[in-house]
Amino acid sequence: MKEQEGVIKYQLQHMQKPIKETFSFNEINAWRTIIFRLGLIGQDPDRYNNLGFGNISQRLYPLSSQFIISGTQTGSIEQLNPEHYCLVINADPRKNRLSSCGLKKPSSEALTHASIYAQDNTIQAVIHVHSPELWSCTAALKLTHIPTDIPYGTVAMATAVEQLFQTGQLQQTPLFTMLGHKDGVVAFGKNMQEAAWILIKYLSLAISTAKQ
Ligand SMILES: [Zn+2]
DSSP states (O other), X not given: OOOOTTOOOSEEEEEESOOOSOOOOHHHHHHHHHXXXXXXXXXXXXXXXXXXXXXXXXXXXXXXXXXXXXXXXXTTOSSOOGGGEEEEEEEETTTTXXXXXXXXXXXXXXXXXXXXXXXXXXXXXXXXXXXXXXXXXXXXXXXXXXXXTOOTTXXXXXXXXXXXXXXXXXXXXXXXEETTSTTEEXXXXXXXXXXXXXXXXXXXXXXXXXXX
């Protein structure tokens, strides 16, 4: 848990050029702003050595293996624009490799997003946030979780994500916490609203649990 937030650990092949593919950023960006306003994506001098935290992604189009993700170290910006996003062209979580293009490099947790999209074609959106309230309620709310000894952005994390899907635990509730990644929570869904909704729903449960 002493690991540094925001450092890219995978082998990255990045082309520094604008994203050419047709994609409407409106939806992902609106939800990114809402999640930012809730303090679940951001940057805070008192947390994680002042490095940006949290990221959001959306499949380029249904059944595509490519996805759009917020760029690395954009956490301090309330309202992103398309230049702050990046297109993940190819990802191989097991080999720890990722290729992308955009004016920003992908989030350090892009490989975890990639391993989630790889598990289920119907998943269109993934949101990774940092929520002390929700994370600390992992046991109280019996949340599906990745064990403490798995650090973020690693092959071990990709394998652990795959295993979570295999257990079927995520079918009921598409949300899990990463106990080896302080405050780390991931939610996903068939669309952006569904991923955001599950996150907000469980945040409300965490807040009400903590108040008891
Ligand atoms: Zn994180």
